[in-house]
Amino acid sequence: MGAWLSEALVRRGVSRRDFMAFCTGVAAFFALPEAAAEQMATALQTAKKPALVWLEFQDCAGNTESLLRATHPTVAEVILDAVSLDYHETIMAAAGKRAEDALTKSMADHAGAYLVVIEGSIPVGADGAYCTIGGRSAQQIAQEACKGAAAVIAAGTCASFGGLPAAAPNPTSALSVADAVPGIKNLVNMPACPVNVENLTALLVYYLTFQRLPPLDAERRPLFAYGKSIHDNCERRAHFDAGQYVEAWGDEGHRTGYCLYKMGCKGPVTHQNCPVVRWNEGTNWPIGCGHPCVGCAEPNFWDSMTPFYRHLSGIPGFGVGSDVDKVGLGAVGLVGAAFAGHGLVKLAGRAAERRAEKHAHPPEAEPKAENKEKAK
Amino acid sequence: MTHVVVDPVTRIEGHLRLEAEVDAGTVKDAWSSSTMFRGIELILKGRDPRDAWVFTQRICGVCTTVHAIASIRAVENAIGARPPPNARLLRNIIMASQMVQDHVVHFYHLHALDWVDVVSALSADPAKTSALAQSISTWPTSSTTYFAGVRDRVKAFVDRGQLGPFANAYWGHPAYKLPPEANLMAVAHYLEALDWQRDFIRVHAILGGKNPHLQGFLVGGVATPVDPDKQASLNVGTIAQLKELVAKAKDFVTRVYIPDVLAVASFYKDWASIGGGLGSYLVYGEYPDDDGAHPNLFLPGGVIWDKNLAKVEDFDPNKITEYVTHSWYEYGGGDGKGLHPSVGETLPNYTGPKPPYDRLDTSAKYSWLKSPRYADRPVEVGPLARMLVAYGRGHPRVKELVGVVLGKLGVGPEALFSTLGRIAARAIETQVLAEKLDSWVDALADNMKRGDVRTHDNDRWDPSTWPKDAVGAGFHEAPRGALGHWVHIRDGAIANYQCIVPSTWNAGPRDAGGKRGAYEAALLGTPVADPEQPLEILRTVHSFDPCMACGVHVLDASHREIVKVRTP
Numbered sequence: 051m052g053a054w055l056s057e058a059l060v061r062r063g064v065s066r067r068d069f070m071a072f073c074t075g076v077a078a079f080f081a082l083p084e085a086a087a088e089q090m091a092t093a094l095q096t097a098k099k100p101a102l103v104w105l106e107f108q109d110c111a112g113n114t115e116s117l118l119r120a121t122h123p124t125v126a127e128v129i130l131d132a133v134s135l136d137y138h139e140t141i142m143a144a145a146g147k148r149a150e151d152a153l154t155k156s157m158a159d160h161a162g163a164y165l166v167v168i169e170g171s172i173p174v175g176a177d178g179a180y181c182t183i184g185g186r187s188a189q190q191i192a193q194e195a196c197k198g199a200a201a202v203i204a205a206g207t208c209a210s211f212g213g214l215p216a217a218a219p220n221p222t223s224a225l226s227v228a229d230a231v232p233g234i235k236n237l238v239n240m241p242a243c244p245v246n247v248e249n250l251t252a253l254l255v256y257y258l259t260f261q262r263l264p265p266l267d268a269e270r271r272p273l274f275a276y277g278k279s280i281h282d283n284c285e286r287r288a289h290f291d292a293g294q295y296v297e298a299w300g301d302e303g304h305r306t307g308y309c310l311y312k313m314g315c316k317g318p319v320t321h322q323n324c325p326v327v328r329w330n331e332g333t334n335w336p337i338g339c340g341h342p343c344v345g346c347a348e349p350n351f352w353d354s355m356t357p358f359y360r361h362l363s364g365i366p367g368f369g370v371g372s373d374v375d376k377v378g379l380g381a382v383g384l385v386g387a388a389f390a391g392h393g394l395v396k397l398a399g400r401a402a403e404r405r406a407e408k409h410a411h412p413p414e415a416e417p418k419a420e421n422k423e424k425a426k
Numbered sequence: 427m428t429h430v431v432v433d434p435v436t437r438i439e440g441h442l443r444l445e446a447e448v449d450a451g452t453v454k455d456a457w458s459s460s461t462m463f464r465g466i467e468l469i470l471k472g473r474d475p476r477d478a479w480v481f482t483q484r485i486c487g488v489c490t491t492v493h494a495i496a497s498i499r500a501v502e503n504a505i506g507a508r509p510p511p512n513a514r515l516l517r518n519i520i521m522a523s524q525m526v527q528d529h530v531v532h533f534y535h536l537h538a539l540d541w542v543d544v545v546s547a548l549s550a551d552p553a554k555t556s557a558l559a560q561s562i563s564t565w566p567t568s569s570t571t572y573f574a575g576v577r578d579r580v581k582a583f584v585d586r587g588q589l590g591p592f593a594n595a596y597w598g599h600p601a602y603k604l605p606p607e608a609n610l611m612a613v614a615h616y617l618e619a620l621d622w623q624r625d626f627i628r629v630h631a632i633l634g635g636k637n638p639h640l641q642g643f644l645v646g647g648v649a650t651p652v653d654p655d656k657q658a659s660l661n662v663g664t665i666a667q668l669k670e671l672v673a674k675a676k677d678f679v680t681r682v683y684i685p686d687v688l689a690v691a692s693f694y695k696d697w698a699s700i701g702g703g704l705g706s707y708l709v710y711g712e713y714p715d716d717d718g719a720h721p722n723l724f725l726p727g728g729v730i731w732d733k734n735l736a737k738v739e740d741f742d743p744n745k746i747t748e749y750v751t752h753s754w755y756e757y758g759g760g761d762g763k764g765l766h767p768s769v770g771e772t773l774p775n776y777t778g779p780k781p782p783y784d785r786l787d788t789s790a791k792y793s794w795l796k797s798p799r800y801a802d803r804p805v806e807v808g809p810l811a812r813m814l815v816a817y818g819r820g821h822p823r824v825k826e827l828v829g830v831v832l833g834k835l836g837v838g839p840e841a842l843f844s845t846l847g848r849i850a851a852r853a854i855e856t857q858v859l860a861e862k863l864d865s866w867v868d869a870l871a872d873n874m875k876r877g878d879v880r881t882h883d884n885d886r887w888d889p890s891t892w893p894k895d896a897v898g899a900g901f902h903e904a905p906r907g908a909l910g911h912w913v914h915i916r917d918g919a920i921a922n923y924q925c926i927v928p929s930t931w932n933a934g935p936r937d938a939g940g941k942r943g944a945y946e947a948a949l950l951g952t953p954v955a956d957p958e959q960p961l962e963i964l965r966t967v968h969s970f971d972p973c974m975a976c977g978v979h980v981l982d983a984s985h986r987e988i989v990k991v992r993t994p
Contacts, residue, residue, distance in 0.1 A: 099588050108464050110975050111439045112487020115638040118531075119624050134588040139436045143539045143595035145964055146432040152594045173463075176776045179754075182461045183441055184433050187781040214466065214484045221465030221774075244487060244638050299644060299882035305651040307658025329636035333628045339635035339642045340658070341649035344480060346639075352481070357474040 080256060080264065080274050089259065100258070101156045101164040103137040105195060107181050107188035108215045108224055109170025112244035113206040114140045120247045121331040132258065133165065139183075150184045157198055165257070166199040168192060171208040171215045172230035175223035192231050201236035201257060202227065205250060207346060210239035210271075217352035228270070238263055239270045241322075243346035248327045249275040269349060271321070280317035280343050283325040286310065304340060314359040316345035427454070428957040431785070433461070435967060437536040439488040440974025442933065444945075445788060446963060448954045453963065456942075456949035458933045459786055459793040460974050463754075463774070470923045474889075475501045475915050476645045478923065482911065483639055485925070486975050490638040491524045491630070492904035493925070496911040501645045504898025504915050507886035511717050512878065513647035515870045516633055516660075518713050519668070520640070521902070522859045522866070523629045526675055528905040529809070529856040530683050532971045534612075534619040537849070540965045541690050542604060542612040545597040548581050550610035558607050563685040567618065576614040596959045603693045612690065615682055622682075626675045632664060647882030654874045665871045672867060676860040687853040688834050691846055698837050701845030701966035703948030705733040707811035708800050708931065710741055710910070712903035713862075724862065725855075725903060728815040729800065733843055738818040743899060746910070746926065749797040752790070752935035754778060762938045764799055767912045767924040768897065772796075797934040797943060798926050806944040807907025807931045808970060813851040814842065823861070827854045845948070848969040889918035904928050906973050929973045945970060 074087040106114070135141065136156035137149070144152055156164060170188075173180035178187025196202050204227045207213040215224035228237060240250055253272060256264050264272045281287065289295070290309040297303060297312065309315070320343055328335045337343055345355035433443035441462040447455045466485060470478055478501060482493035495517060502509065509517075552574035559568035583589075596602075604612070627637045633650055634640025642650045653659035691697075711727025728738040747764030750757055756775040757765065765771065777791050786792045797804070805811075816824040831850050832839060841847060885891065892915065900911045907928030914922035934943040942950075945967055954962050 099586070101588075106441075108462060109440075110484050110487035112484070112490065112638040115487050115490065118535075118620065119627065119637065121624070131583075134590040136588075136590055136593065138591055139434050139441075140439065141535070142436050142591040142593075143544070144593065145434065145436045146960070148594040148596075149434060149436050176774075178781045179776045179778060180463045181441065182781045182783075185781060185783040190782060214469070214481065215464040217469045217481075219468065221468045222463060224464070243484065298884050299647060299649065299887070300651055300880060300884070305653040305656045305659045305879065307656070330628050330631035331624070333631035334635050336635035336641035339631075339633065339640075339650050341635060341641045341644070344641070352469070356477055358477045358480060359474070 080252070086259075099132060099134045100200075101136045101160040102133040102167065103153055103156055103164060103195060104135065104139075104167045104169065105137070105191060106139050107168065107170035107172050107192070107209075108222070109206070109208060111140055111169070113169040113209075114138070116206075116244040116247045117250065119330055120251055133254065136164075147184070153195075157195060161198045163200050164198065165254075166195050166202045167205050168202065168209045168227050169205050171212050171224035171226065173215065173222035173224045174230065175221075180222040180224075189230050192227065196227075196231045196234050199234075199236075201238065201263065202234050203250070203253065204228070204237065204239045204241075205245045207241040207243045207349075207351065210241040210269075211349040213243070214352055216350075236263055237270055238266065238272060240275070241269075241271065241347040241349075242324075246275075246322070246324070246327060246329060249323070267321075271347075275323050275327075276321045276347065278321065278323065280320045280322060280324055280337070283323070284317055284337060285325060286337060310337060310340075310342040312361050313342050314357070314361050315342035316348075316351075316355045316358075316362065317343040318362060319355075320345040320348050320351075322347040429785075430954070430957050430960050430963070432960055432963060435964065435972065437539065437964075437968065438972040438974060439486060440929075440972070442967075442972050442974045443786070444949075444963060444967060445786060446949060446954075446960070448957045448960075451953055451955060453949045453952040453954060456946045456963075457786070457788040457792060458795075458935060458943060458945040458967075460795040460933060462974065463794040464975075465774075467772070467923045467925065470920050472919050474918070475504070475913060475920050476887075478913065478920060479643050479645070482925065483643075485927070486973055487638045489524060489528055489904050489906065489973060491520055491634075491640065492902055492909055493911070493927075494640075494643045495521060496900040496902040496904075496909050496925070497913075498643055498645050499900030499902065500898045500911040500913040501900070501915070502886075502898070503900060504896040504913055505645075505886050505892045507646040507883045508717075509647045509883055510878075510880040512652050512870060512873055512881050514714055514717055515866050515873070516642075516648045516650060516652075516881070518866045519863060519870075520630060520633055520642075522713065522863050523627070523672075523675075525905050526679065526856050526860050526863070527623050527627050529852045530619055530679065531623050532852065532905075533683060533687065533849070534616045536971065537968045538612055538616060538690075539595065540961060540968055541602070541694060542616075543597055543599075543602040543609050544580065544592055544595075544613055545584070546602065546604070546606045547609040547613045548577065548584065548606075550577060550606035552577060552610070555607040555610045558689075559611050562689055563681045565681040565685075567614070573610055573614060576617065577610055580613060596961045599959055599961050600955055601961050601965075604690065605693075608689060608693065612686060615686055618682065619678075622675075622678050626671055626678075629668060629671050632667060632671075633660070644882060646884070646886055647880075650881065652870070652874060652879045652881050654879075659879075660870075662871075662874075665867060665874075668867045669864065672860075672863045675863070679856050679860040684853055684857055687849060688831065691835055691850065694846060695835065695837060695841075697846040697965065698835070698841035698844045700952055700962075701948045701969060702843040702847075703950075704804055704806050704944050705843055706731050706803060706805045707814055708741065708805040708807050708908050709811050709815040710901040710903055710908045711815075712812075725812055725816055725858075726819045726821065728819060729805070730811070730814055730818060731803075733840075735814060735818040735839070738815055743901070743910070745801045747799050747802065748926065749799065749937040750791075751797070751938040752788075753793055753796045754791050755796065764802065764937070767910065767926055768899075768914075770912075770924050793935040795930050795934045795943075797937040798931050799937055799941075804934075804937070804941050804943055804947070805931065806948075806970075807928050808848065808851075809855045809905070809907075810842065810848045810851040811907060812903060813854055823858050824854065827857060845966045845969040852971070892918060906971050907931060927973075929970075932970050933972055933974065945972075 077087040137153040181188040204210040294308045345351040435442040443459040479494040479497040482497040555573040556570040630637035634642035651659040707730040711723040713724035714721035727741040912924040932944040
């Protein structure tokens with residue numbers, strides 16, 4: 051069994067060297083020491099293929115589509131092969147009762163060891179009738195699946211924070227996974243609309259390697275992907291600092307790549323690694339195509355970040371030619387220490403603050419005892 | 427009589443439940459139910475209309491462009507914004523790329539496993555598979571070694587005992603007809619198409635920052651600036667990149683997708699007389715070729731009644747109504763009457779069983795979908811409708827390709843009205859658009875050359891320039907068919923929002939007159955060899971490419987009442 055992945059790699063035309071290069075890349079992604087790459091490679095090659103069930107509730111399948119965009123073609127697919135995707139409505143061949151049987155069997159066979167990915171929010175209005183699968187409500191299915199899971203990953207903003215269905219006035223009483231199924235031990239929120247698959251595969255590799263979750267912030271987001279603001283790493287940051295802003299769509303500044311702050315960019319209060327990892331094999335990212343960030347990785351962004359085209363705050367004197375320091379200070383004061391790096395989470399918006407107070411899930415700094423054992 | 431329930435219907439977007447009565451190996455009646463509801467239209471109320479596309483785009487992450495386009499068109503129609511030519515071309519490229527990518531993914535990843543037996547592929551002879559592949563296409567990955575590698579990979583996967591997404595399927599079902607070699611070839615292309623779609627969709631990343639949910643849209647134009655001399659704009663380098671991606675897409679469609687469809691179809695010709703259903707079709711039309719108020723459309727709109735291709739009626743938006751007789755909503759004026767979307771209302775009224783449940787009462791309300799009707803009749807929308815209307819209207823390339831496909835399969839035009847016809851029409855449409863894409867990229871380059879870098883109508887960006895009270899409609903041809911958004915804007919904010927989407931037309935329940943929706947009608951007469959393994963039901967329903975998150979009628983903004991729940 052141990053050689054399974056190596057064999058798979060050879061069959062796929064991936065050399066040991068390529069595989070190590072991938073592991074080194076992933077290690078660098080997490081800012082881990084070089085030795086971690088070796089550990090990762092060993093873990094991936096010896097790990098038994100763990101079962102993964104992917105549940106879709108009030109979703110649009112955008113996170114599933116994101117999954118299909120996984121990059122590093124030869125290796126990333128192997129990484130996906132490295133889990134046994136036992137249930138995924140959009141992809142699986144079986145249908146109806148046989149599909150539900152596959153879910154039941156996987157959970158029974160791998161009790162306590164399987165992984166759950168949830169996409170979409172969970173409505174509790176109308177006794178759960180707003181989302182049923184095989185006659186069961188989303189909440190009933192999620193409760194059962196999360197109970198025996200080793201870890202639960204909320205993929206996308208809907209599962210992480212309620213997302214679009216939970217936007218005001220939340221007609222179906224849609225909830226995040228954390229709220230619909232309280233008390234999940236190893237829950238990770240991977241927000242963004244959709245989740246960037248680079249972050250999702252990185253999380254899976256990390257978990258399979260170390261048998262524990264990476265460090266999380268107060269919203270249970272991995273710091274490796276959500277630890278810095280968009281603004282911190284934005285390629286247009288120099289234009290912000292220089293007071294060079296887009297004033298109208300298609301103007302000289304827009305075509306030159308000036309800062310989109312005045313057009314409504316939410317980059318200063320949004321935490322994700324978009325500018326670094328980018329999207330679709332590194333091809334581009336939203337600001338790169340000339341549109342402001344809409345803050346899609348933040349809790350409650352459909353309410354707290356809208357209207358999307360209104361700039362973050364009515365900073366007095368803000369505009370072209372205004373004092374750069376003043377603009378910067380104003381932004382700091384009004385939108386919350388956006389340039390200070392870490393520790394920004396609770397400042398990402400009033401709504402986020404309220405949430406954080408209501409549902410404080412302190413990240414687990416230490417791996418669980420049993421995981422520690424496995425890690426050895 | 428056996429009552430068959432398929433829930434969940436997998437390999438679709440969203441949540442669909444089918445119930446059917448099967449007797450003597452044939453479907454005697456069928457009911458289509460959507461089991462998920464979000465209420466996005468209600469969420470839109472009071473918001474900035476320029477934001478609406480970001481919200482509606484999230485109706486679906488598979489056809490991730492379509493609700494953005496329809497929303498933007500509806501708002502532009504209401505406020506009088508006129509996107510410049512570059513925006514039209516960029517939108518055409520984005521829409522057609524979506525169509526091409528989505529159709530290929532549907533065939534290989536959502537539909538193929540209804541026709542292709544993965545387990546049978548294990549017993550294929552790689553040399554014979556290579557001979558088969560080379561007899562139908564010049565696609566280079568076709569050697570014996572290549573197919574042996576694919577077979578061994580699948581075998582190792584199976585031997586490992588963890589079948590993952592391929593577990594519990596209907597492998598070995600008597601309705602699978604392909605020889606092992608054709609199965610192996612299809613499995614190889616299933617895997618190749620996974621790589622292909624990821625590469626091709628980078629067109630959307632270039633033009634919209636990312637996919638899914640690209641972000642380059644704007645009311646009044648596009649956010650992506652155009653300037654041949656600037657690095658931060660679409661420039662000459664981008665044109666070259668787009669042309670390369672489009673050429674690769676055309677190559678894959680021409681040399682892999684089309685030959686595979688023809689090869690698979692040749693073993694399933696009996697499905698050319700199964701699953702026809704309504705025989706009436708609705709198309710709004712798509713791909714404006716000019717910037718006038720009523721542009722010429724590359725794929726024309728129209729209505730066909732009762733399979734009569736000789737007479738294509740013009741589409742009239744006033745003839746659309748929606749019923750809620752069998753939907754979990756109620757109308758103020760009674761459920762027996764259909765309403766036009768501009769005066770539509772949606773008061774959710776869940777009367778179904780409390781979950782968990784085994785059966786729905788299909789004599790009462792049984793779906794979160796409404797029942798849209800055109801001229802008070804059910805119609806089918808989608809690629810088949812589009813290709814039939816284009817054929818009837820004399821579109822030269824569509825006519826030519828329909829002729830080629832019918833000729834290669836040795837069937838007559840009546841074969842189009844079927845499950846197989848939907849698959850063939852989707853392939854033909856993909857080919858037509860894959861060929862057309864390059865001309866829009868060239869037109870964009872020509873505009874750049876002439877110094878036209880306009881991408882947005884700034885005159886209507888500021889809400890102070892809008893009428894105090896305005897209504898608009900936006901029509902679009904999504905991969906799954908005719909899509910319409912209706913918006914009412916008052917004092918710069920959304921007062922009302924309505925969507926009628928392709929899968930509502932196709933997957934909706936019966937109307938007040940008991941007339942079946944397109945899925946329900948198409949399933950009548952479908953053979954079912956084993957009610958415990960209703961593979962044939964999946965074939966016909968998948969041929970429509972269900973997209974249920976789209977289909978669910980989202981709440982009308984004019985009502986905020988609390989949902990009534992009645993439990994049995």
